[in-house]
Amino acid sequence: MPSQKRVLATHRAAIRNHLAKLDAKQSEHWRGSKATDIVSFNAGAELHFVNWLNQKISRSRTKSVSVGWAISNAAYELDVSVATIKRYLMKHTADMAPFKSDGKNISKRQS
Numbered sequence: 001m002p003s004q005k006r007v008l009a010t011h012r013a014a015i016r017n018h019l020a021k022l023d024a025k026q027s028e029h030w031r032g033s034k035a036t037d038i039v040s041f042n043a044g045a046e047l048h049f050v051n052w053l054n055q056k057i058s059r060s061r062t063k064s065v066s067v068g069w070a071i072s073n074a075a076y077e078l079d080v081s082v083a084t085i086k087r088y089l090m091k092h093t094a095d096m097a098p099f100k101s102d103g104k105n106i107s108k109r110q111s
Contacts, residue, residue, distance in 0.1 A: 045080050049088045052077065053099065057108055064107035 052074060056065050071089065075082045093101040100109045 042080075042084070045078050045084070046088055048078055049074055049080075049085065050092060050098070053092070053106065054108070057099075057106065062105075064105040066105055067101060067103065070106055 053065070053070060056070070056073075057063060067089070071082055071085050074080075074088075075085045078085075089099075089101070089106070091097065093099045093106065098109055099106050101107075
C-alpha cells in the first residue's frame with residue numbers, strides 16, 4: 001500500500017499539471033483573440049494604454065515620463081508593437097487630448 005506522503009505527492013503533481021494546462025489554454029485564448037478579433041483587441045489595448053500612462057504620470061515625482069520610456073514599457077506591458085504605442089501617443093497628445101508632449105517628456109494637460 002502506498003504511503004500517505006507518496007499519495008499526496010502524486011495528487012500535488014496532478015494538480016500542478018492541471019493548472020499548467022489551464023494556464024496554457026488561457027494564454028492560447030489570449031493569443032487567439034488577438035489574432036481573430038484585432039479591432040476589439042486594439043480598442044481594449046488603447047484604453048489600457050491611456051489608463052497605464054495616466055497612472056505612470058500620476059505616480060511620477062516629476063509628473064511626467066520620458067517618451068522613449070513610455071513607448072518601450074507600454075509596448076512591453078500591454079503586449080502591442082512599438083508602432084502601435086507611437087500611434088496611441090500621437091492621438092492622445094493632440095491639442096485637445098488629455099496628455100501633452102514636448103518631444104522628450106509626456107505629462108497631463110492642465111484643464
